[in-house]
Amino acid sequence: MKLPGRESSEKIREHLLKLVRRSEAVTALIISREGVCVSKAGNVESLNSTALAALVAGMFAATREVANIVGEEQFSILLQQGEKRHIHISLLGQRFMMVIVFEDYRRIGRVRHEARTAGSEIAALLEGRREQEEKESKDISMPEFREYALNLIDRIFVVGEEEDAASGPD
């Protein structure tokens, strides 16, 4: 499915919202394999989604290595069961993962079902917008981007005078 970036983004969020509602999950997130959260729905305020994304990506990569050791290419689903909350993680294509946090473990069947249904729709949307994103990213003017970015770095990663003198010239 090919939709302009913004529109596909809204569609993805709609799918996530529907999934959260139907499975009575706490929250659902889409994260990239690099550990960056790209979409979320549900009770997102109570969780540090940036840290969660980095950890889940690391965990999934580690699990892939475990899979290789036991002769599998990868495990497509990870389930973490806790006392009060549980996490269901599934792969969406090669570049993304869906994370669902839920509380009632008796609803695991429903969570799995909704994850499968929404997962295939979202995977198609993410794949569809890839081409569009590649085109859009080429609109960035690199000389300007570099200049502004370097300026921000100078301004925010401030080197103290004492430190500067001790470390030598640039």
Added chain:
Amino acid sequence: MPHLDPTERQVVFKIVYFGPGMSGKTTNLLFVHRTLMDKYRGEMLVLDTEKERTLFFDFFPVSLGKVQGYSLKFHLYTIPGQIYYEASRKIILKGADGVVFVADSRLNKLKDNIRMFRLMTENLLEHGVDPDSFPMVLQYNKRDCPPVIRTGVLERELGLNGIPVTESVATTGRGVMRTLQLISKEIIRKFKIG
């Protein structure tokens, strides 16, 4: 390649602090986290063992602001330095846009530094990255622990030409922000699209 997302209007670069065990990678991150203003930094994760050694990784995100409508972010990671955590190191290094090699300056750690740098180079090659053109900064940390390795020794031993080098004492913060500044600039200068 960074995470470049035109839909969400964000570009995220991954910086990994690599180096032998106890060379000060986590201390670097802790200092950066303490130093940055709240509006630029996210929460810091420290995954350590009972002996305060990094088990999987340390992490925190930095948001610098908007550039051409994109949120510019750096995600900072450390690796576990102990030799037996090779599998974890490979995972964390994957997708890195730049590396700070935190060397332990103490003279008796020369071999550990060399061994760990070579392991890092092997890991990068396995991920299809050419270490010679990859953004990298060599930080000689623990300059306050004599006798120290003279600057230039590691570059010579490892055949590194033109790599940016800093000297630091991460426990006091000396050289830490300068190192971060240098690696971020290296990454931005070498950043290309497509």
